[in-house]
Amino acid sequence: MIDQEALRSEPAAHALVERIETMVTEPVSLMEVCGTHTVAISRFGLRSMLPSDLRLLSGPGCPVCVTPLVEIDRAIAVARTPGIILTTFGDMMRVPGSKSSLEAERAEGADVRILYSPLEALEIAEGNKDHEVVFVGVGFETTSPTVAASVVEADRRGIANFSVLPFFKTVPTALDMLAALPGRALDGFICPGHVSTIIGSDAYGPVARDRNLPCVVVGFEPLDILAGLVMLLEQVRAIRDRSEHARVENQYARAVTPEGNRAAQALLADVFEECDAEWREIGTIPGSGYEFSERYSSFDTRQRLSVDVPPPAGPTGCICGEIMLGLKLPTDCPLFAGRCTPRDPVGPCMVSTEGSCAAFYKYDRGNSSEV
Amino acid sequence: MCLAVPGKILEIDGDTARVDFGGITREANVILVPEAAVDSYVLVHAGFAIQVLNEAEAEETLSLFRELAEALDDEGGRGTSGDGGAGATERHRSQADEAKRGTE
Ligand code: SF4
Numbered sequence: 001m002i003d004q005e006a007l008r009s010e011p012a013a014h015a016l017v018e019r020i021e022t023m024v025t026e027p028v029s030l031m032e033v034c035g036t037h038t039v040a041i042s043r044f045g046l047r048s049m050l051p052s053d054l055r056l057l058s059g060p061g062c063p064v065c066v067t068p069l070v071e072i073d074r075a076i077a078v079a080r081t082p083g084i085i086l087t088t089f090g091d092m093m094r095v096p097g098s099k100s101s102l103e104a105e106r107a108e109g110a111d112v113r114i115l116y117s118p119l120e121a122l123e124i125a126e127g128n129k130d131h132e133v134v135f136v137g138v139g140f141e142t143t144s145p146t147v148a149a150s151v152v153e154a155d156r157r158g159i160a161n162f163s164v165l166p167f168f169k170t171v172p173t174a175l176d177m178l179a180a181l182p183g184r185a186l187d188g189f190i191c192p193g194h195v196s197t198i199i200g201s202d203a204y205g206p207v208a209r210d211r212n213l214p215c216v217v218v219g220f221e222p223l224d225i226l227a228g229l230v231m232l233l234e235q236v237r238a239i240r241d242r243s244e245h246a247r248v249e250n251q252y253a254r255a256v257t258p259e260g261n262r263a264a265q266a267l268l269a270d271v272f273e274e275c276d277a278e279w280r281e282i283g284t285i286p287g288s289g290y291e292f293s294e295r296y297s298s299f300d301t302r303q304r305l306s307v308d309v310p311p312p313a314g315p316t317g318c319i320c321g322e323i324m325l326g327l328k329l330p331t332d333c334p335l336f337a338g339r340c341t342p343r344d345p346v347g348p349c350m351v352s353t354e355g356s357c358a359a360f361y362k363y364d365r366g367n368s369s370e371v
Numbered sequence: 372m373c374l375a376v377p378g379k380i381l382e383i384d385g386d387t388a389r390v391d392f393g394g395i396t397r398e399a400n401v402i403l404v405p406e407a408a409v410d411s412y413v414l415v416h417a418g419f420a421i422q423v424l425n426e427a428e429a430e431e432t433l434s435l436f437r438e439l440a441e442a443l444d445d446e447g448g449r450g451t452s453g454d455g456g457a458g459a460t461e462r463h464r465s466q467a468d469e470a471k472r473g474t475e
Contacts, residue, residue, distance in 0.1 A: 117418025
């Protein structure tokens, strides 16, 4: 059905870029909230095609980047505990903790396994009854339902040696916080397409309404992103010229409905409860995380193992926090591409493939002066 | 991390579907998409189908992009945003209005 080529057609991209050029007559700053967008924008070289007055800022949309250092240290401490098999998505492996990383622990002999799906952890648990299998639960609303479904399945199958470190975060509350930041220069949000498949485009209604910031849900192909920018710019212009009010629009209607995925939402509501969550370098955002509900609390690793971690020691000089708040670009960091590279990363934004520093390093260095 | 890949369901057995991703077949759990059926296109993330794709909407988006490309061709590559650009904008508007109606 979906002809990928048609979503990357160069003539259509040119037509959209021309349209964008005519619309950007004064500075506009838009934030792409999703790390997958950050990578797509860089990978397809969109920044270099766009007018220099259009600033695309990366938000806090890389789940690995916003996981607090103390939680990375906790996952490492769990991996070191005898009798544990620690399972995780690959993105977490190289993130530096205060002193080590999961990858380094694995090299030292810890049993750390990279999974494609949290369901695989259940097979590992069933095959290793004398071990405790822990899954590092990092992710936004795209990922948390898959973990919730795995927990329900573990419960159904009576798997007692499986648990999760819940480091989940939710997007709309974080957007609201960003929108309310004093002194922000932000004209709209490129809303995360796959988070929105779950929560629905309606979820951004309060941000658009209360903060008067256009929210457009956008897909991940180059033409999706360019078309989404046109929709945002039209709103920005209408707000500036005619004092129209911001609203939610959906460029990614093939995958996102206004109400989202009800089955996934029901599962989330059953397995988790909203809680305050700390976002690395940003701070605590009320109601922006998930902890286990009473019914499923036995699946919380922290209830089963007491792992004390000393206060973390973070990297100095890293400005990931300001980058994730949309206040700075990676190229503003004095360590960028010198002391800090993907091979030897200082901060989380350089280590995760979806981090904005890594994306800039890989694709945008040549034209960094244009952004 | 929020990457999700579109594929077509070939068969469903209980909670598990076989999904074709352009020639490569993998299993995906379908518990989060109770409405999915054989031949549905789904987005798959971390081993789970997380949404059924709406084919009519997909076609709408694609035809918008095709029109944009053709409009540019018609201008003989002059590369201005004349009628083609305006037409495209109209389409954007109607798409946007539809989305707006849907979200409010
Ligand atoms: S370049 Fe490195 S040190 Fe600087 S903000 Fe990015 S991750 Fe942090």
